[in-house]
Amino acid sequence: MSTTPYPAASTPPPGCPAHRLYGPEAEADPMGLYEKLRAEHGAVAPVLVQGDLPAWLVLGHRENLDVARTPSRFSRDPRRWRDMQEGNVPANHPLTPMTAWQPVCHFVDGAEHERLRGALTESLERFDRRGVRRYVKRFADQLIDGIAESGRGDLVADFAEPLPMLVMTQLVGAPDSYGPRLVEAARDMIRGTETAVASNEYVTATLRELVAGKRVVPGRDFTTWMLEHPTALTDEEIVEHLRLVMIAAFESTANLVANTLRLVLTDQRFRANLSGGHMTLPDALEQVLWDEPPFTTILGRWATGDTELAGVHISAGDMLLLGLAPGNVDPQIRPDLSVPVHGNRSHLAFSSGPHECPGQDIGRAIADTGIDTLLTRLPDLELAVPEDGLRWTSSLMSRHLVALPVRFTPRGTSVTAATRAPVPPAAAPAAAPRSEERPAVRPSWWARLLGRR
Structure with a gap:
Protein backbone atom coordinates (compact mmCIF):
# COMPACT_ATOMS: atom_id res chain seq x y z
CA MET A 1 0.00 0.00 0.00
CA MET A 98 -19.05 17.01 -1.81
CA THR A 99 -17.20 19.60 0.28
CA ALA A 100 -17.81 23.07 -1.22
CA TRP A 101 -20.13 24.87 1.17
CA GLN A 102 -23.74 25.31 0.05
CA PRO A 103 -26.83 26.61 1.88
CA VAL A 104 -28.06 23.13 2.73
CA CYS A 105 -28.93 21.54 6.06
CA HIS A 106 -26.11 18.97 6.10
CA PHE A 107 -23.48 21.74 5.83
CA VAL A 108 -24.62 23.80 8.81
CA ASP A 109 -25.18 23.29 12.53
CA GLY A 110 -27.22 24.89 15.29
CA ALA A 111 -30.17 27.19 14.61
CA GLU A 112 -29.53 27.40 10.87
CA HIS A 113 -29.50 23.62 10.66
CA GLU A 114 -32.81 23.43 12.53
CA ARG A 115 -34.38 25.94 10.12
CA LEU A 116 -33.31 24.15 6.96
CA ARG A 117 -33.76 20.64 8.31
CA GLY A 118 -37.25 21.53 9.51
CA ALA A 119 -38.32 22.61 6.03
CA LEU A 120 -36.85 19.43 4.53
CA THR A 121 -38.35 16.94 6.97
CA GLU A 122 -41.76 18.62 7.13
CA SER A 123 -41.99 18.59 3.33
CA LEU A 124 -40.95 14.93 3.19
CA GLU A 125 -43.57 14.09 5.81
CA ARG A 126 -46.34 15.38 3.54
CA PHE A 127 -45.97 12.32 1.31
CA ASP A 128 -48.66 9.69 1.69
CA ARG A 129 -46.58 6.60 2.41
CA ARG A 130 -49.14 4.37 0.69
CA GLY A 131 -48.97 6.67 -2.31
CA VAL A 132 -45.18 6.37 -2.41
CA ARG A 133 -45.47 2.58 -2.39
CA ARG A 134 -47.98 2.72 -5.24
CA TYR A 135 -45.45 4.70 -7.30
CA VAL A 136 -42.78 2.14 -6.47
CA LYS A 137 -45.07 -0.75 -7.46
CA ARG A 138 -45.92 0.89 -10.79
CA PHE A 139 -42.33 1.61 -11.73
CA ALA A 140 -41.13 -1.79 -10.49
CA ASP A 141 -43.74 -3.48 -12.68
CA GLN A 142 -42.61 -1.43 -15.67
CA LEU A 143 -38.99 -2.40 -15.16
CA ILE A 144 -39.86 -6.07 -14.69
CA ASP A 145 -41.95 -5.95 -17.86
CA GLY A 146 -38.83 -4.84 -19.69
CA ILE A 147 -37.13 -8.20 -19.02
CA ALA A 148 -40.04 -10.58 -18.31
CA GLU A 149 -40.38 -12.04 -21.80
CA SER A 150 -36.63 -12.63 -22.28
CA GLY A 151 -36.12 -14.74 -19.17
CA ARG A 152 -32.84 -12.94 -18.47
CA GLY A 153 -31.78 -9.61 -17.06
CA ASP A 154 -29.26 -7.61 -15.05
CA LEU A 155 -30.84 -6.64 -11.75
CA VAL A 156 -28.41 -3.73 -11.32
CA ALA A 157 -28.90 -1.98 -14.67
CA ASP A 158 -32.46 -3.17 -15.29
CA PHE A 159 -33.88 -2.71 -11.79
CA ALA A 160 -31.84 -1.54 -8.78
CA GLU A 161 -30.41 1.61 -10.37
CA PRO A 162 -33.36 2.93 -12.41
CA LEU A 163 -36.03 2.29 -9.75
CA PRO A 164 -34.98 4.90 -7.12
CA MET A 165 -34.45 7.70 -9.64
CA LEU A 166 -37.75 6.95 -11.41
CA VAL A 167 -39.54 7.21 -8.07
CA MET A 168 -37.65 10.30 -6.88
CA THR A 169 -38.11 12.09 -10.20
CA GLN A 170 -41.86 11.55 -9.72
CA LEU A 171 -41.83 12.66 -6.07
CA VAL A 172 -40.03 15.94 -6.79
CA GLY A 173 -42.39 16.64 -9.70
CA ALA A 174 -39.75 16.53 -12.45
CA PRO A 175 -40.52 15.47 -16.03
CA ASP A 176 -39.53 11.87 -16.78
CA SER A 177 -37.19 13.17 -19.50
CA TYR A 178 -34.87 14.49 -16.77
CA GLY A 179 -34.13 10.94 -15.58
CA PRO A 180 -31.43 9.54 -17.89
CA ARG A 181 -28.84 12.29 -17.58
CA LEU A 182 -29.57 12.83 -13.87
CA VAL A 183 -28.70 9.19 -13.17
CA GLU A 184 -25.49 9.46 -15.18
CA ALA A 185 -24.47 12.69 -13.44
CA ALA A 186 -25.39 11.38 -9.99
CA ARG A 187 -23.22 8.30 -10.35
CA ASP A 188 -20.32 10.42 -11.64
CA MET A 189 -20.56 12.79 -8.67
CA ILE A 190 -20.54 9.97 -6.14
CA ARG A 191 -17.49 8.37 -7.76
CA GLY A 192 -15.51 11.61 -7.40
CA THR A 193 -14.14 11.35 -10.95
CA GLU A 194 -12.33 14.05 -12.92
CA THR A 195 -15.70 15.09 -14.39
CA ALA A 196 -17.48 15.18 -11.02
CA VAL A 197 -17.51 19.00 -10.96
CA ALA A 198 -19.13 19.21 -14.41
CA SER A 199 -21.72 16.60 -13.40
CA ASN A 200 -22.50 18.57 -10.26
CA GLU A 201 -23.03 21.71 -12.35
CA TYR A 202 -25.40 19.83 -14.66
CA VAL A 203 -27.50 18.53 -11.76
CA THR A 204 -27.68 21.99 -10.20
CA ALA A 205 -28.72 23.67 -13.47
CA THR A 206 -31.41 21.06 -14.11
CA LEU A 207 -32.88 21.49 -10.64
CA ARG A 208 -32.88 25.29 -10.98
CA GLU A 209 -35.07 24.86 -14.07
CA LEU A 210 -37.41 22.62 -12.09
CA VAL A 211 -37.79 25.14 -9.24
CA ALA A 212 -38.43 28.00 -11.69
CA GLY A 213 -41.13 25.92 -13.36
CA LYS A 214 -42.83 25.03 -10.07
CA ARG A 215 -43.07 28.69 -9.09
CA VAL A 216 -45.29 29.17 -12.14
CA VAL A 217 -47.09 25.82 -12.20
CA PRO A 218 -47.10 24.27 -8.69
CA GLY A 219 -48.05 20.67 -8.06
CA ARG A 220 -48.50 18.13 -5.29
CA ASP A 221 -44.83 17.32 -4.98
CA PHE A 222 -41.76 17.83 -2.82
CA THR A 223 -40.46 20.81 -4.82
CA THR A 224 -43.75 22.69 -4.48
CA TRP A 225 -43.99 21.91 -0.77
CA MET A 226 -40.49 23.29 -0.21
CA LEU A 227 -41.51 26.45 -2.10
CA GLU A 228 -44.65 26.77 0.05
CA HIS A 229 -42.94 26.13 3.39
CA PRO A 230 -43.36 28.99 5.89
CA THR A 231 -39.60 29.14 6.36
CA ALA A 232 -39.55 30.99 3.01
CA LEU A 233 -36.52 29.24 1.59
CA THR A 234 -34.63 30.91 -1.22
CA ASP A 235 -34.50 29.24 -4.63
CA GLU A 236 -30.85 28.41 -4.04
CA GLU A 237 -31.68 26.69 -0.75
CA ILE A 238 -34.44 24.67 -2.40
CA VAL A 239 -32.19 23.63 -5.29
CA GLU A 240 -29.49 22.41 -2.92
CA HIS A 241 -31.97 20.37 -0.87
CA LEU A 242 -33.44 18.82 -4.00
CA ARG A 243 -29.92 17.89 -5.04
CA LEU A 244 -29.24 16.39 -1.61
CA VAL A 245 -32.43 14.32 -1.58
CA MET A 246 -32.14 13.01 -5.13
CA ILE A 247 -28.44 12.15 -5.07
CA ALA A 248 -28.56 10.51 -1.63
CA ALA A 249 -31.72 8.56 -2.50
CA PHE A 250 -30.28 7.37 -5.80
CA GLU A 251 -27.00 5.97 -4.52
CA SER A 252 -28.14 4.64 -1.16
CA THR A 253 -31.35 2.98 -2.34
CA ALA A 254 -29.83 1.52 -5.52
CA ASN A 255 -27.07 -0.08 -3.47
CA LEU A 256 -29.49 -1.34 -0.83
CA VAL A 257 -31.69 -3.00 -3.47
CA ALA A 258 -28.73 -4.55 -5.31
CA ASN A 259 -27.04 -5.80 -2.14
CA THR A 260 -30.25 -7.37 -0.84
CA LEU A 261 -31.00 -9.10 -4.14
CA ARG A 262 -27.46 -10.45 -4.31
CA LEU A 263 -27.89 -11.97 -0.86
CA VAL A 264 -31.22 -13.51 -1.84
CA LEU A 265 -29.59 -15.10 -4.89
CA THR A 266 -26.38 -16.33 -3.25
CA ASP A 267 -27.34 -17.24 0.34
CA GLN A 268 -29.79 -20.14 0.37
CA ARG A 269 -30.40 -19.90 4.12
CA PHE A 270 -31.18 -16.19 3.83
CA ARG A 271 -33.60 -16.86 0.96
CA ALA A 272 -35.23 -19.77 2.79
CA ASN A 273 -35.76 -17.68 5.92
CA LEU A 274 -37.29 -14.94 3.80
CA SER A 275 -39.57 -17.18 1.71
CA GLY A 276 -40.51 -19.34 4.70
CA GLY A 277 -41.69 -16.41 6.78
CA HIS A 278 -38.95 -16.73 9.42
CA MET A 279 -37.69 -13.28 8.44
CA THR A 280 -39.67 -10.39 7.00
CA LEU A 281 -38.34 -8.34 4.11
CA PRO A 282 -37.99 -5.22 6.32
CA ASP A 283 -35.93 -7.31 8.76
CA ALA A 284 -33.82 -8.58 5.87
CA LEU A 285 -33.13 -5.01 4.77
CA GLU A 286 -31.84 -4.15 8.25
CA GLN A 287 -29.45 -7.12 8.12
CA VAL A 288 -28.09 -5.85 4.80
CA LEU A 289 -27.81 -2.32 6.20
CA TRP A 290 -25.56 -3.76 8.90
CA ASP A 291 -23.39 -5.93 6.66
CA GLU A 292 -23.29 -3.92 3.41
CA PRO A 293 -24.40 -0.32 4.05
CA PRO A 294 -25.05 1.70 0.87
CA PHE A 295 -22.36 4.21 1.82
CA ALA A 349 -26.02 2.99 7.59
CA PHE A 350 -27.97 6.26 7.81
CA SER A 351 -25.50 7.95 10.19
CA SER A 352 -26.84 9.32 13.49
CA GLY A 353 -27.35 12.50 15.44
CA PRO A 354 -28.78 15.76 14.07
CA HIS A 355 -27.58 14.95 10.54
CA GLU A 356 -29.07 11.46 10.35
CA CYS A 357 -30.54 10.76 6.90
CA PRO A 358 -33.99 12.42 6.80
CA GLY A 359 -35.31 10.34 3.90
CA GLN A 360 -34.39 6.87 5.13
CA ASP A 361 -38.01 5.72 5.43
CA ILE A 362 -38.66 6.58 1.77
CA GLY A 363 -35.52 4.65 0.84
CA ARG A 364 -36.72 1.66 2.84
CA ALA A 365 -40.14 1.88 1.17
CA ILE A 366 -38.59 1.89 -2.31
CA ALA A 367 -36.37 -1.09 -1.50
CA ASP A 368 -39.02 -3.07 0.38
CA THR A 369 -41.81 -2.62 -2.16
CA GLY A 370 -39.55 -2.92 -5.19
CA ILE A 371 -37.91 -6.16 -4.05
CA ASP A 372 -41.23 -7.64 -2.94
CA THR A 373 -42.74 -6.89 -6.37
CA LEU A 374 -39.76 -8.45 -8.14
CA LEU A 375 -39.70 -11.64 -6.07
CA THR A 376 -43.47 -12.04 -6.34
CA ARG A 377 -43.50 -11.74 -10.12
CA LEU A 378 -40.26 -13.66 -10.76
CA PRO A 379 -40.15 -16.24 -7.93
CA ASP A 380 -37.68 -18.55 -9.70
CA LEU A 381 -34.93 -15.95 -10.11
CA GLU A 382 -31.46 -17.46 -10.04
CA LEU A 383 -27.97 -16.12 -10.60
CA ALA A 384 -26.88 -16.53 -14.22
CA VAL A 385 -23.12 -16.49 -13.49
CA PRO A 386 -20.96 -18.14 -10.81
CA GLU A 387 -21.02 -16.16 -7.58
CA ASP A 388 -17.27 -15.61 -7.77
CA GLY A 389 -17.81 -13.95 -11.16
CA LEU A 390 -19.63 -10.97 -9.62
CA ARG A 391 -17.66 -7.72 -9.66
CA TRP A 392 -17.81 -4.53 -7.62
CA THR A 393 -16.54 -1.01 -8.14
CA SER A 394 -15.54 1.15 -5.20
CA SER A 395 -15.01 4.83 -4.53
CA LEU A 396 -14.18 6.85 -1.45
CA MET A 397 -17.77 6.72 -0.19
CA SER A 398 -19.43 3.66 -1.67
CA ARG A 399 -19.06 0.17 -3.10
CA HIS A 400 -21.57 -1.24 -5.54
CA LEU A 401 -22.16 -4.22 -7.76
CA VAL A 402 -21.27 -3.75 -11.41
CA ALA A 403 -23.91 -6.23 -12.55
CA LEU A 404 -26.20 -8.94 -11.17
CA PRO A 405 -27.10 -11.22 -14.13
CA VAL A 406 -30.12 -13.47 -13.55
CA ARG A 407 -32.26 -15.97 -15.42
CA PHE A 408 -35.85 -17.09 -14.81
CA THR A 409 -38.81 -18.61 -16.59
CA PRO A 410 -39.92 -16.22 -19.35
CA ARG A 411 -43.41 -14.86 -18.76
CA GLY A 412 -45.74 -12.24 -20.17
CA THR A 413 -45.80 -8.60 -19.13
CA SER A 414 -48.39 -7.12 -16.80
CA VAL A 415 -48.51 -3.48 -17.85
CA THR A 416 -52.06 -2.13 -17.93
CA ALA A 417 -53.52 1.32 -17.67
CA ALA A 418 -53.46 0.80 -13.91
CA THR A 419 -49.74 0.04 -13.78
CA ARG A 420 -48.41 2.64 -16.18
CA ALA A 421 -46.57 5.51 -14.54
CA PRO A 422 -48.66 8.60 -13.83
CA VAL A 423 -48.00 11.58 -16.05
CA PRO A 424 -46.16 14.24 -14.01
CA PRO A 425 -47.59 17.75 -13.77
CA ALA A 426 -46.52 19.96 -16.66
CA ALA A 427 -43.66 22.28 -15.83
CA ALA A 428 -43.58 25.91 -16.85
CA PRO A 429 -41.55 26.66 -19.97
CA ALA A 430 -37.93 26.44 -18.94
CA ALA A 431 -34.72 25.76 -20.75
CA ALA A 432 -34.45 21.99 -20.94
CA PRO A 433 -31.06 20.30 -21.20
CA ARG A 434 -29.75 20.67 -24.75
CA SER A 435 -30.72 17.83 -27.01
CA GLU A 436 -27.11 16.95 -27.70
CA GLU A 437 -26.57 16.49 -23.94
CA ARG A 438 -29.53 14.17 -23.51
CA PRO A 439 -29.27 10.60 -24.82
CA ALA A 440 -32.10 9.30 -26.95
CA VAL A 441 -34.52 7.28 -24.85
CA ARG A 442 -34.58 3.84 -26.42
CA PRO A 443 -35.67 0.61 -24.70
CA SER A 444 -32.31 -0.10 -23.05
CA TRP A 445 -31.14 3.43 -22.25
CA TRP A 446 -30.62 2.67 -18.55
CA ALA A 447 -28.18 -0.07 -19.48
CA ARG A 448 -26.30 2.08 -21.99
CA LEU A 449 -25.90 5.20 -19.86
CA LEU A 450 -24.57 3.17 -16.96
CA GLY A 451 -22.15 1.25 -19.16
CA ARG A 452 -24.00 -2.04 -18.66
CA ARG A 453 -24.77 -4.68 -21.27
Missing part, protein backbone atom coordinates in the same frame (compact mmCIF):
# COMPACT_ATOMS: atom_id res chain seq x y z
CA SER A 2 1.34 3.42 -0.93
CA THR A 3 2.03 5.72 1.98
CA THR A 4 2.65 9.39 2.50
CA PRO A 5 3.66 11.07 5.79
CA TYR A 6 1.17 13.36 7.45
CA PRO A 7 1.78 17.09 7.81
CA ALA A 8 2.80 18.21 11.27
CA ALA A 9 -0.69 19.43 12.17
CA SER A 10 -2.04 15.87 12.17
CA THR A 11 0.87 13.60 12.90
CA PRO A 12 0.16 9.91 13.55
CA PRO A 13 2.33 7.93 15.95
CA PRO A 14 5.94 7.50 14.81
CA GLY A 15 6.35 4.82 12.18
CA CYS A 16 2.61 4.71 11.37
CA PRO A 17 2.06 5.86 7.78
CA ALA A 18 -1.28 7.09 6.47
CA HIS A 19 -2.92 4.83 3.90
CA ARG A 20 -4.61 6.17 0.79
CA LEU A 21 -8.39 5.69 0.62
CA TYR A 22 -8.33 6.08 -3.17
CA GLY A 23 -6.61 4.40 -6.06
CA PRO A 24 -6.63 0.82 -7.38
CA GLU A 25 -5.42 -0.88 -4.21
CA ALA A 26 -7.94 0.78 -1.90
CA GLU A 27 -10.81 0.33 -4.36
CA ALA A 28 -10.09 -3.38 -4.87
CA ASP A 29 -10.84 -4.31 -1.25
CA PRO A 30 -12.05 -1.40 0.92
CA MET A 31 -13.25 -3.65 3.76
CA GLY A 32 -9.88 -5.37 3.85
CA LEU A 33 -8.18 -1.98 4.08
CA TYR A 34 -10.50 -0.89 6.91
CA GLU A 35 -9.59 -3.97 8.92
CA LYS A 36 -5.90 -3.41 8.25
CA LEU A 37 -6.27 0.15 9.53
CA ARG A 38 -8.17 -1.07 12.59
CA ALA A 39 -5.39 -3.56 13.38
CA GLU A 40 -2.73 -0.87 13.03
CA HIS A 41 -4.44 2.10 14.67
CA GLY A 42 -7.55 1.04 16.55
CA ALA A 43 -10.80 3.01 16.39
CA VAL A 44 -9.39 6.08 14.56
CA ALA A 45 -6.86 5.90 11.73
CA PRO A 46 -4.87 8.49 9.74
CA VAL A 47 -5.66 8.30 6.02
CA LEU A 48 -5.22 10.24 2.80
CA VAL A 49 -8.01 11.20 0.40
CA GLN A 50 -7.70 12.40 -3.22
CA GLY A 51 -4.73 14.70 -3.70
CA ASP A 52 -3.05 13.10 -0.67
CA LEU A 53 -5.02 15.37 1.65
CA PRO A 54 -4.93 14.17 5.27
CA ALA A 55 -8.00 12.99 7.15
CA TRP A 56 -9.01 10.70 9.98
CA LEU A 57 -11.15 7.63 9.31
CA VAL A 58 -13.39 6.71 12.25
CA LEU A 59 -13.58 2.91 12.45
CA GLY A 60 -15.24 2.27 15.82
CA HIS A 61 -19.02 2.10 16.21
CA ARG A 62 -19.08 4.11 19.45
CA GLU A 63 -16.59 6.62 18.06
CA ASN A 64 -18.72 7.13 14.96
CA LEU A 65 -21.70 7.88 17.17
CA ASP A 66 -19.59 10.28 19.25
CA VAL A 67 -18.56 12.24 16.15
CA ALA A 68 -22.04 12.22 14.58
CA ARG A 69 -23.83 13.28 17.75
CA THR A 70 -21.55 16.10 18.96
CA PRO A 71 -21.52 18.89 16.35
CA SER A 72 -20.02 21.20 18.96
CA ARG A 73 -16.76 19.21 18.60
CA PHE A 74 -17.14 17.88 15.06
CA SER A 75 -18.89 20.32 12.77
CA ARG A 76 -20.59 19.49 9.47
CA ASP A 77 -19.51 22.88 8.05
CA PRO A 78 -16.72 22.32 5.46
CA ARG A 79 -15.59 25.94 5.78
CA ARG A 80 -13.76 24.75 8.92
CA TRP A 81 -11.55 22.43 6.84
CA ARG A 82 -7.99 23.65 7.26
CA ASP A 83 -6.90 22.39 3.85
CA MET A 84 -9.78 24.31 2.27
CA GLN A 85 -8.77 27.47 4.12
CA GLU A 86 -5.16 27.06 3.03
CA GLY A 87 -6.07 26.70 -0.64
CA ASN A 88 -5.23 23.00 -0.95
CA VAL A 89 -8.66 22.10 -2.39
CA PRO A 90 -9.01 23.79 -5.79
CA ALA A 91 -12.35 24.29 -7.51
CA ASN A 92 -11.71 21.36 -9.85
CA HIS A 93 -10.72 18.95 -7.08
CA PRO A 94 -12.70 15.65 -7.24
CA LEU A 95 -14.07 16.19 -3.73
CA THR A 96 -15.22 19.76 -4.34
CA PRO A 97 -18.84 18.78 -5.18
CA THR A 296 -19.12 2.78 3.19
CA THR A 297 -17.94 6.16 4.50
CA ILE A 298 -19.41 9.63 4.81
CA LEU A 299 -17.39 12.73 4.04
CA GLY A 300 -17.03 14.50 6.41
CA ARG A 301 -16.82 16.23 9.76
CA TRP A 302 -14.35 18.92 10.77
CA ALA A 303 -12.90 19.43 14.23
CA THR A 304 -14.01 22.74 15.76
CA GLY A 305 -10.96 22.78 18.02
CA ASP A 306 -8.14 20.62 19.31
CA THR A 307 -9.65 17.48 20.84
CA GLU A 308 -9.16 13.76 21.36
CA LEU A 309 -11.03 10.79 19.96
CA ALA A 310 -10.25 7.26 21.12
CA GLY A 311 -6.96 8.56 22.52
CA VAL A 312 -5.96 10.17 19.21
CA HIS A 313 -5.14 13.87 19.08
CA ILE A 314 -7.31 15.68 16.53
CA SER A 315 -6.32 19.23 15.59
CA ALA A 316 -8.73 22.08 14.85
CA GLY A 317 -9.67 22.02 11.17
CA ASP A 318 -8.86 18.34 10.65
CA MET A 319 -11.27 16.41 8.45
CA LEU A 320 -12.88 13.19 9.69
CA LEU A 321 -14.70 10.55 7.68
CA LEU A 322 -17.44 8.54 9.33
CA GLY A 323 -16.64 4.88 8.71
CA LEU A 324 -20.15 3.46 8.39
CA ALA A 325 -19.13 0.06 6.99
CA PRO A 326 -16.21 -0.57 9.36
CA GLY A 327 -18.21 0.79 12.29
CA ASN A 328 -20.99 -1.71 11.60
CA VAL A 329 -18.56 -4.64 11.94
CA ASP A 330 -16.68 -3.24 14.93
CA PRO A 331 -15.70 -6.31 17.00
CA GLN A 332 -16.48 -4.33 20.14
CA ILE A 333 -20.20 -4.52 19.32
CA ARG A 334 -20.29 -7.50 16.92
CA PRO A 335 -17.73 -10.04 18.12
CA ASP A 336 -19.48 -12.76 16.07
CA LEU A 337 -20.58 -11.55 12.63
CA SER A 338 -22.46 -14.80 11.99
CA VAL A 339 -25.09 -13.87 14.60
CA PRO A 340 -28.10 -12.34 12.78
CA VAL A 341 -28.97 -8.74 13.56
CA HIS A 342 -31.96 -8.40 11.23
CA GLY A 343 -34.57 -6.01 12.58
CA ASN A 344 -31.95 -4.18 14.68
CA ARG A 345 -31.77 -0.52 13.61
CA SER A 346 -28.75 0.53 15.66
CA HIS A 347 -26.49 0.28 12.62
CA LEU A 348 -24.70 3.32 11.15
